[in-house]
Amino acid sequence: MSGGAVAAVTDRRSRYLGEVVEELSKAVSKGATWRAIREVLEEFSEVDIPTFLAVTSRDELIAWRTPSGLTPLVVGGYGFDMLVASSESSAIEVLDADVRRYLGPAEGVYVSGSYLRFFKAGSGLGRGLCAFELLYTARHDAVVDGVAVYEFRKGLGRELSKLLANEVDVVVGVPETATPYAIGLSQATGKPLEVAFIPTATRSRSMLKLDPLDRLVAVHLKLNPVRSSLEGRRVAVVDDSMVTGATMKSVSQMLRLRVGVKEVHLLIASPKLVRSCPYSVFELSQDHLIAANLDDEYARVYLEVDSLAWLNLESVERVSRTFRCSLCGHCFGRESLGGGG
CATH class of the missing domain: 3.60.20.10 (Aminohydrolase, N-terminal nucleophile (Ntn) domain)
Structure with missing residues (x-):
């Protein structure tokens, strides 16, 4: 220059x-x-x-x-x-x-x-820190604005335990971003945490893929199920977020058809995404957001799971205040979450 x-x-x-x-x-x-x-x-x-x-x-x-x-x-x-x-x-x-x-x-x-x-x-x-920095984007070992990401995610996992209405045998997380949430859920419920999937060497952020086929390919390239830990069992599957539902539908089909699980109970460790981001943090149209376009029962049927629950805004608010962080929650339908108090 x-x-x-x-x-x-x-x-x-x-x-x-x-x-x-x-x-x-x-x-x-x-x-x-x-x-x-x-x-x-x-x-x-x-x-x-x-x-x-x-x-x-x-x-x-x-x-x-x-x-x-x-x-x-x-x-x-x-x-x-x-x-x-x-x-x-x-x-x-x-x-x-x-x-x-x-x-x-x-x-x-x-x-x-x-x-x-x-x-x-x-x-x-x-405006506050984008909630997805703590929910999805940041590495587990990161500290963001003074908040230990791993501990924050475990805290949300413990909140998920209040939403688990069905009896399950094991808790699993969708690698790799959902692992701390699954640990928090397992600790709160006393249900054993199992390794459900082994990530392959190919890493790809499937949530950020715009094309449905790209998302499907990304899921199958990065995950291979561990049949011995899941076959014939009732499984609580934890994921950090759900945008279009295409990734989770692929995971559910994989568990049922390739592994032979008895039941799939899906828990999402973030609130429903109901609005697109006006700040270009992620660029998916509201028309593609599953929670904005399907009610819970239609979403459950589409995803081929036995039950479906999203973490509510009050839980994120509670954990955010515990960690004294202020978050932008526009995409969840609330302009701000948490605070310094």
Whole structure:
């Protein structure tokens, strides 16, 4: 890069990002200090600019968390010599660096060869962390905004135990994101936790696939059932979320036809997805959301399960308040969940 060039990567689409990069480039070409960069970002602090990392032609790094707070940003480093920025703590720890600071909404960091400065550019929009960061996106070993993801998910799993109305023999989680929820359910009910599926070397986030055939292929490529732990048994199957239902239908058919389970009781460790995301965190139309288009009984029949239960909003609210986190729940039909109290 030369002149005042700035290159940026971000975590979601935004029609404003090009304008931000253009203004940052102008500032850099004029020899801007971190204060001038902060002023540029303050001009955009009232719109939903996504979290981004940018590098300049002067070998500077700028990392800024979205004013909405929807997606996280954490920084770490090695001693005094190097900074690492990531959406979650796990990436920093995998690199054997130390986690230093979780940035708040509209908070950023500027780094040059000889200078490091944290700054606030605006007051934030107060929307809250996207619930899916804690429910689905983040790794189990991550800490997001100070919340231990693994413990949060186990807490929701314990809440699921209140919804298990049928007698079951074993509890299983759909790998790999549902495992902590299944552990929480097993601990709360005293039912044994079994390994139901072995993930293959091919990893694919099936929930994020837009094409139904892609989702089906992704499920069969990443999961192979363990027949000996499930055959002839009544199984409580836990999954972290359900969008279209296509993945779970494939899992149910696999358990019945290939394994021969006696009953399948499905528990979803998040509330019903009833609205599409207006913030481009995920981009599925409301027309494709199973909970928005089918009542519980039709959904149960379509999924080929013996019972179906979603975690309710009150349970997520309760666990979120326990962990003192505020979440965006727009896609669940409630603008905010939890809080710092």
